[in-house]
Amino acid sequence: xxxxxxxxxxxxxxxxxxxxxxxxxxxxxxxxxxxxxxxxxxxxxxxxxxxxxxxxxxxxxxxxxxxxxxxxxxxxxxxxxxxxxxxxxxxxxxxxxxxxxxxxxxxxxxxxxxxxxxxxxxxxxxxxxxxxxxxxxxxxxxxxxxxxxxxxxxxxxxxxxxxxxxxxxxxxxxxxxxxxxxxxxxxxxxxxxxxxxxxxxxxxxxxxxxxxxxxxxxxxxxxxxxxxxxxxxxxxxxxxxxxxxxxxxxxxxxxxxxxxxxxxxxxxxxxxxxxxxxxxxxxxxxxxxxxxxxxxxxxxxxxxxxxxxxxxxxxxxxxxxxxxxxxxxxxxxxxxxxxxxxxxxxxxxxxxxxxxxxxxxxxxxxxxxxxxxxxxxxxxxxxxxxxxxxxxxxxxxxxxxxxxxxxxxxxxxxxxxxxxxxxxxxxxxxxxxxxxxxxxxxxxxxxxxxxxxxxxxxxxxxxxxxxxxxxxxxxxxxxxxxxxxxxxxxxxxxxxxxxxxxxxxxxxxxxxxxxxxxxxxxxxxxxxxxxxxxxxxxxxxxxxxxxxxxxxxxxxxxxxxxxxxxxxxxxxxxxx
Numbered sequence: 001x002x003x004x005x006x007x008x009x010x011x012x013x014x015x016x017x018x019x020x021x022x023x024x025x026x027x028x029x030x031x032x033x034x035x036x037x038x039x040x041x042x043x044x045x046x047x048x049x050x051x052x053x054x055x056x057x058x059x060x061x062x063x064x065x066x067x068x069x070x071x072x073x074x075x076x077x078x079x080x081x082x083x084x085x086x087x088x089x090x091x092x093x094x095x096x097x098x099x100x101x102x103x104x105x106x107x108x109x110x111x112x113x114x115x116x117x118x119x120x121x122x123x124x125x126x127x128x129x130x131x132x133x134x135x136x137x138x139x140x141x142x143x144x145x146x147x148x149x150x151x152x153x154x155x156x157x158x159x160x161x162x163x164x165x166x167x168x169x170x171x172x173x174x175x176x177x178x179x180x181x182x183x184x185x186x187x188x189x190x191x192x193x194x195x196x197x198x199x200x201x202x203x204x205x206x207x208x209x210x211x212x213x214x215x216x217x218x219x220x221x222x223x224x225x226x227x228x229x230x231x232x233x234x235x236x237x238x239x240x241x242x243x244x245x246x247x248x249x250x251x252x253x254x255x256x257x258x259x260x261x262x263x264x265x266x267x268x269x270x271x272x273x274x275x276x277x278x279x280x281x282x283x284x285x286x287x288x289x290x291x292x293x294x295x296x297x298x299x300x301x302x303x304x305x306x307x308x309x310x311x312x313x314x315x316x317x318x319x320x321x322x323x324x325x326x327x328x329x330x331x332x333x334x335x336x337x338x339x340x341x342x343x344x345x346x347x348x349x350x351x352x353x354x355x356x357x358x359x360x361x362x363x364x365x366x367x368x369x370x371x372x373x374x375x376x377x378x379x380x381x382x383x384x385x386x387x388x389x390x391x392x393x394x395x396x397x398x399x400x401x402x403x404x405x406x407x408x409x410x411x412x413x414x415x416x417x418x419x420x421x422x423x424x425x426x427x428x429x430x431x432x433x434x435x436x437x438x439x440x441x442x443x444x445x446x447x448x449x450x451x452x453x454x455x456x457x458x459x460x461x462x463x464x465x466x467x468x469x470x471x472x473x474x475x476x477x478x479x480x481x482x483x484x485x486x487x488x489x490x491x492x493x494x495x496x497x498x499x500x501x502x503x504x505x506x507x508x509x510x511x512x513x514x515x516x517x518x519x520x521x522x523x524x525x526x527x528x529x530x531x532x533x534x535x536x537x538x539x540x541x542x543x544x545x546x547x548x549x550x551x552x553x554x555x556x557x558x559x560x561x562x563x564x565x566x567x568x569x570x571x572x573x574x575x576x
Contacts, residue, residue, distance in 0.1 A: 005034040005035045006032050006033070006034050006035075006073055007033055007034065007035055007072065007073050007194050007195050007226075007227040008031075008032060008033045008056070008070070008071070008072055008073070008195050008227060008229075009031075009032045009070075009071045009073075010029065010030055010031050010032070010052075010056075010068070010069070010070050010071075011030050011068055011069045011070075011071075012028045012029075012030055012067070012068040012069070013026060013028070013029050013030070013052065013055060013066075013067075013068035013069075013070065014026055014027055014028050014029075014066070014067045014068055015048070015051050015052075015055060015060065015064055015065070015066055015251075016064070016065040017063060017064060017065070022065070024251055025048050025051050025251050026048040026051050026052055026055070026251045027048075027250075027251040027252045028068070028252075029048075029052065029246075029248070029251075029252070029253050030253075031246055031253075031256065033195070033227040033228075033229065033244075034227060035194075035225045035226075035227055036221070036222060036225040036226070036227065037227055037228075037243045037244065038221070038227075038228040038229075038230055038241055038242045038243050038244070039227075039228070039229050039230070039242065039243070039244045039245070039246060040229075040230045040231075040232060040238035040241065040242035040244070040245045040246070040259065041053075041229060041230070041231045041232075041245075041246045041248060042231075042232060042233060042235060042238050042245060042246070042247055042248070042274065043233070043247055043248035043249055043254075043274075043502075044233070044249070044274075044291065044502045044503075044504050044505065045233070045472060045473050045474065045501075045502050045505065046250075046472060047248040047249055047250060047251065048248050048250070048251040049199075049231045049248055050199055050200075050231060051064075052248075053114065053197045053199050053229065053231060055070070056070060056112060056195075056197060056229075057108055057112060057114055057197065058104035058105075058107070058108055059108075072107065072111060072112070072194065072195065073194070074107075074111055074194065106140075109136060109139060109140055109191060109193075110140040110191045110193065111193050111194050111195065112193055112194070112195045112196075112197065113187075113188030113189055113191065113193035113195070113196050113197070114188055114196075114197045114198075114199065115181070115184050115185055115188045115196070115197070115198040115199065115201045115217075116184065116199055116201075117199050117200035117201065117203055119172075119177070119180035119181045119183065119184045122184060123172040123180060123183065123184070124172075125171065125172055125173060126171075127171075128168070128169055128170065128171055129156075129167055129168060129169075129170050129171070129172065129175070129183055130149065130152055130153070130156075130167075130168030130169060132183075132187065133152040133155060133156070133168075133183065133186055133187055133190065134148045134149055134152045136187045136190055136191065137151055137152060137190055137191070140191045141191065149168075151190070152168065152186075152190075153165060153168055155186040155189075155190045156168060156183070156186060158186065158220070159182040159183070159185050159186045159216060159220075160182065160212070160216060161179060161182055161183070167179070167183075176366055176367055177205060177209075177366055178205055178206075178209035178212070178213065178366060181201060181202070181205065181209075181213055182213070182216070184201075185201075185213070185216065185217060185220070189220050189224070189226075192224045192226070193226060194226060194227065195226065195227045195228070195229070196217075196221065196226050196227070196228045196229070197228075197229045197231070198217065198228065198229070198230045198231065199231045200231055200232055200233070201213065201217075201230075202214065202232075202234075202237065203232075203233075203234075203499065205366065205529070206364070206365045206366050206529035206570075207529060207530070207531060207570055207573040207574055207575075208365055208569060208570060208573045209365065209366060210237070210573070210575075211573040211575075214237070214240065214241055217241075218241065230242060233501075233502035233503060234503075234575065235263060235274060235275060235278060235503065236278070236532075236574075236575035237575045238259065238263065239259060239263045239575070240575045242259040243258070243259060244256070244257065244258055244259060244262075245257070245258075245259045245262040245263060247262065247268065247270065247271045247274070249270050254268045254270045254271060255267060255268040255270075255271045263275070269294055270291070270294070272294070273289070273290075273291045273293075273294035273504070274291065274503055274504065276289050276294070277289060277290055277291065277503040277504045277506070277507040278503050278507075278532075279506075279507070279510065279532055279533050279535075279536035279537070280532065280536065281532075281535055281536070281556075281559075281560070283536060284535065284536050284555070287511045287514065288507035288510060288511055289507065290504050290507045290508050290511070291504040292504075318355065318356055319353045319354065319355055319356070320354055320355065320356045320390070320391065320490060320491060320523050321353065321354040321377070321388075321389065321390055321491060321523075321525075322353045322387070322389040323350060323351055323352050323353070323377075323386070323387065323388055323389070324351050324386055324387040324389070325349050325350075325351055325385070325386040325387065326347055326349070326350045326351070326373070326376065326383065326385075326386035326387070326388065326396075327345070327347060327348055327349060327350075327383070327384040327385045327386050328346050328347035328369075328372050328373070328376050328381060328382075328383055328384055329343035329344065329345050329346065329347075329348075329384040330343060330344045330346060331343060331344075332344045343384075345547050346369045346372040346547055347369045347372050347373050347376065347547050348369075348546075348547040348548055349386075349548065350369075350373065350386075350544075350547075350548065350549050351549070352542060352549060352552065354491070354523055354525060355523070356490075356521070356523055357517070357521050357522070357523055358523060358524075358539045358540065359517070359523075359524040359526050359537060359538045359539050359540075360524070360525050360526065360538065360539070360540050360541075360542065361526045361527075361528070361534040361535075361537065361538030361540065361541040361542065361555065362374075362525060362526065362527045362528075362534075362541075362542050362544060363527075363528065363529070363531055363534050363541060363542070363543050363544070363570065364529075364543055364544035364545055364570075365529070365545070365570070366529070368544045368545050368546060368547065369544055369546075369547040370495075370527050370544055371495055371496075371527070373544070374412070374493045374495050374525060374527055375412075376388070377395075377410065377491075377493060377525065378407070378410050378411075378412050378493055379395065379398070379403040379406070379407055379410070380412075383396040390406065390409070390410070390491075393406075407487075408434075408438050408440075408487035408488070408489065409487070409489050409490045409491065410489060410490070410491045410493070411484035411485070411487055411489040411491070411492055411493070412484065412492075412493040412494075412495060413477070413480050413481055413484050413492065413493070413494045413495065413497040414480065414495055414496075414497070415495055415496035415497060415499060417468075417473065417476035417477045417479065417480040418468060418469075418473070418476055420480060421468040421476060421479060421480065422468075423467065423468055423469060424467075425467075426464065426465055426466060426467055427454075427463050427464050427465075427466055427467070427468070427471075427479055428447075428450050428464030428465060430479070430483060431449075431450045431453055431454075431464070431482060431483055431486055432446050432450060434483065434486045434487055435449060435450075435486055438487060440486065440487065440488070449486075450464050451464070453482040453483075453485060453486055454482060456482060456485060456516070457478040457479070457481050457482045457485075457512060458478065458512065459475065459478055459479070459482070463475075463479075472505075473501060473505065474501055474502075474505030474508060474509065477497065477498070477501065477505075477509055478509070478512070480497070481497075481509075481512065481513070481516075485516065485520075488520075489522070490522070490523060491522075491523045491524075491525065492513075492522050492523070492524050492525075493524075493525045493527070494513070494524055494525070494526045494527060494528075495527045496527055496528055496529065497509070498510060498528065498530075498533060499528060499529065499530060506533070510533070510536070510537055513537075514537075526538055531559055531570060531571060531574050532574060534555070534559070535555050535556075535559045535560075538555045539554070539555065540552065540553065540554055540555065540558075541553065541554070541555050541558040541559060543558060543562075543564065543566065543567045543570070545566050550564050550566060550567070551563060551564045551566075551567050559571060
């Protein structure tokens, strides 16, 4: 039962969509949060986590049918949203005496703050950072322009942004991902809300920045005794930050209680399935179980019945890629005549090899040059100097027409499958396009090949007539893999290809990549900021820092017994 310290109480909240054939996305969930405490909501994509948060913020899409009650204990009164009776946004004095209709916009931002998953899409790209933060202050506080500007700069300093006066005048695209997320935290916390909702705030961040963001949010939360709802698919992160954990599956609460109890002694089979899906050093060489395995095997114990098969690591063979003294530099300053006077050295004197059939992991913080290096290997970024030897041929010296012939042997799976898929093309058309351009199969066999590619990534043939928005995140990532495999490549570059996926879908994709490697002898360059995944998936690992490779070795040597201080810093930041 909610007590005097309770900030938020939710009773039987349900959210449904559709007319006659209703789809219930959230089904009668109840929860409560006290001052200064953190509730982590975990579950797979589509479980209803974000919809629950949007309901609390009054941001549900049009057409959503709601029922249940939400009570927010405010400093001077109480706000109640009763969805069931249709009476919304009542402002109540103690004792349920109605005072007036309470505008949700006065609650949102002032009493409930929210940090969204993708800060770039949440910040206005054509407004300076300072103006956006100042606007959040002026709407909810009685401040002059100069006082709001001064307070905005104070908050930029409070969230540990360097040179807040300069950050104030910058645009979002001029900041890194971690810096943009700090700005979002400042905007969410600057009015001292009673409740902070953080929806996957660290998903796209590397481990060290993630650790800093979590530490910062904890500090600000305790300073103002705010309650916090932390939505995540990372169970290790939930264990690190949460006092209580609520596990959701298909809109329903599977388990709810203290974090230590739920994550160390889970009672529900679904919670145990989520924990089992997470990659770890102990599971290296074994296929990961997925939630579907547990669902199929559920017979009262919730245990997976079938024993996993060992995945054999590829034997060492000759080199497929050999990189020597690679430099990828970008002009930084020019003189009056337009001649470059200085360069930004994104990749600087990097050398390494990738053997045929192996998986080479690449780890490092955001901005260290990982993606730049991968794009130079795929011919998407010009090389300043150095050698890129692919089967003995120097790719750095190829012309664009020559690159076109080579590119089918080097394919890439991008981090965000939605933005890398054309929303106006069907999946079948997207798979036919590279087949047609490179004459991979005769026109008469095109449809048969599309069907084969979809079956290869475990999608039905009917998927070919649908569009990207009709698929889940995990399914879109499978489509990205199918498109890359259409060229029958020898080298597949996975650039943060599983970072934004929940643990079960991530396990499915990692298993699929391993199966494809075994079947087709693929070679992988696997880039990720999640060192646990890198360790599980990779044979060897390179660590990159400020454009240079600072440590290379077997996955066990580098990530269990790191030699460099920077590598130890990355390993120490992994949530346990």
